[in-house]
Amino acid sequence: MIIADAHCDTITKIMECNSNLYKNNCHVDLERMVGKNKHVQFFAAFIDPEYCQAYAMKRAVQIIDKFYQQVDLYRDSVALCCNYYDIQSALDSGKVAAVLSIEGGEAFQGDLAALRVFYRLGVRSVCLTWNHRNEIADGVKDGSSGGGLTPFGRAVVKEMNALGMLIDLSHIAEKGFWDVMELTASPVIVSHSNAKKVCNHPRNLTDEQILAVKRNGGVIGINLYPYFLNGTEKASLKDVIKHIEHISGLIGCDNLGLGADFDGIECTPADIRGVEDIDLIFDELLRLNYSEECVEKIAGLNFLRVIGEVL
Numbered sequence: 393m394i395i396a397d398a399h400c401d402t403i404t405k406i407m408e409c410n411s412n413l414y415k416n417n418c419h420v421d422l423e424r425m426v427g428k429n430k431h432v433q434f435f436a437a438f439i440d441p442e443y444c445q446a447y448a449m450k451r452a453v454q455i456i457d458k459f460y461q462q463v464d465l466y467r468d469s470v471a472l473c474c475n476y477y478d479i480q481s482a483l484d485s486g487k488v489a490a491v492l493s494i495e496g497g498e499a500f501q502g503d504l505a506a507l508r509v510f511y512r513l514g515v516r517s518v519c520l521t522w523n524h525r526n527e528i529a530d531g532v533k534d535g536s537s538g539g540g541l542t543p544f545g546r547a548v549v550k551e552m553n554a555l556g557m558l559i560d561l562s563h564i565a566e567k568g569f570w571d572v573m574e575l576t577a578s579p580v581i582v583s584h585s586n587a588k589k590v591c592n593h594p595r596n597l598t599d600e601q602i603l604a605v606k607r608n609g610g611v612i613g614i615n616l617y618p619y620f621l622n623g624t625e626k627a628s629l630k631d632v633i634k635h636i637e638h639i640s641g642l643i644g645c646d647n648l649g650l651g652a653d654f655d656g657i658e659c660t661p662a663d664i665r666g667v668e669d670i671d672l673i674f675d676e677l678l679r680l681n682y683s684e685e686c687v688e689k690i691a692g693l694n695f696l697r698v699i700g701e702v703l
Contacts, residue, residue, distance in 0.1 A: 394483065395670060396432035396649060396692035398517075398583035398613040399493070399562070401656030403435050403459050413462040414469065419654035419666035422469040425488050429671070432479055432489040432692060432699075434517060434583065435459055438656065439496035441524060449506060452499035456513055459492060472514050475556075476700040491699075493517035493560065493583075497528040502544055504551050516703055517558035519583065520545065521568070528568075532594040535565030546575060553577045556703050561585075562595070562613075562651070569601060579609040579698045584651030586620045586635045593620050599642060606643040609701070611694045613651020614639075616660055629663040629672055636677065636690065645686035649695045 402420040406412060415423045425431045437455035439448050463472050471482040473489045482489035492514045500506040507518075521531040528545035530537060541549065549572055552559050559580045561569050572580065582605060588596040597605075597612065605612055614635055618627035621635065639648050650673070654666060663672055677687045 393674065393688060394430045394432065394692035394696065396695035397654070397667075397670070398434045398560075398581060398611075398649060398651040398695055399436055399495075399615075399656070400433060400652060400654040401436055401438050401495075402654065403455055403462070404438050405655040406462070407455065407458050412465070414466045419652075419660065421667075422466055422488055424666065424668045426469050426486065428668075430483045430489075430692075431667075432473075432483070432491065432695065434491045434493050434651075436493045436495040436519070436656070437499070437515075439494070439498045439522065441522070444496075444498045444526070448496070448498035449501050452494055452510070456492065456510075456515070459490075463490060474514055474516055475703040476696065479696065479699065491516055493519065493558075495519040495560075495563075496522040496526065497545075497548060498522075498526045500527070500548070502527040504547060507548060507551055508555070511555050511557060515557070517560050517581065517583070518548075518552065519560040519562055520548070520572070521564045523563055529571070530565035530568055531563050532565050535567070535594065538567055539565065540567035541571040541575070546571075549575050558698070558702055566598070566601070570604075573604050573608060576608070578702050579611070580605065581610055581695070581698060582612045582651075584613050584615040584653045586615050587638045590635050590638050591621055591623050593623060595620055602639055602642055606647045609647070609698070611647050611649045611698050612639060613649045613695070616652045616654070616664060617657040618659055618661060621661065625659055627661040629661055629676055632661055632664075632673055633676055633680070636673075640682075640686075640690075645682070645689050646694060648690050650691070
């Protein structure tokens with residue numbers, strides 16, 4: 393089975409704990425991924441607010457540099473992938489297919505030249521905002537202002553379409569979400585967000601947003617953070633399944649995937665310690681009589697489809 397996880401913060405985590413990508417005590421490492429399944433893993437360069445605004449670009453470069461160091465060090469187990477064909481080659485070689493992303497358009501510091509340079513560095517997905525306002529749009533914590541895409545934000549969307557990059561709408565305030573949906577010429581992803589109807593959290597999507605992602609041809613990645621699953625610090629596999637059931641019941645299985653948020657969350661569902669337990673989600677779906685075709689799409693093929701269309 394091909395498993396695609398559209399978001400983790402493992403590179404930042406290993407920087408903080410002076411560890412490595414091959415074997416660590418984090419949620420994700422290569423040792424647990426290689427050989428068990430075929431893994432496509434998005435690795436995010438997260439721009440923490442403490443680095444904004446003056447040092448946002450510098451912080452992104454530091455994290456990307458660490459990513460490259462680890463990929464070079466463990467090249468027998470992982471490969472940077474910039475398009476669908478790179479991913480297929482990596483998986484055929486028994487390697488983890490790594491996709492580089494940025495979480496927080498603060499990294500561009502208001503300059504499209506920075507976006508283009510990050511593209512040349514291998515970045516293929518950008519979460520336009522984190523929780524707060526930046527030069528692109530409002531994040532969910534600033535959403536009450538009603539701020540959508542700025543003129544710079546509109547230019548970013550058009551440039552990402554032109555370059556062939558995945559526009560990630562997790563964290564963005566609702567007005568910005570709808571602005572992007574009106575403007576983009578390509579499918580989007582919502583890499584790590586859940587259903588607001590199941591858990592009324594600002595980071596989750598309304599049914600109207602979920603339906604819009606389907607119309608756009610994009611993919612929503614289910615987040616494993618308990619607070620986004622049921623609003624508390626304790627959750628279980630059943631809570632994960634509730635969000636999958638709601639979204640698949642609304643739009644089917646073609647626009648749904650996984651965005652675990654591993655190593656960016658303080659706690660996980662009780663049944664899921666890390667990447668080694670991710671199979672439990674798919675086993676449970678099969679037990680609930682989801683077809684193998686549907687489970688394979690949710691596990692990874694839906695994200696691979698969008699990667700093939702956009703990158």
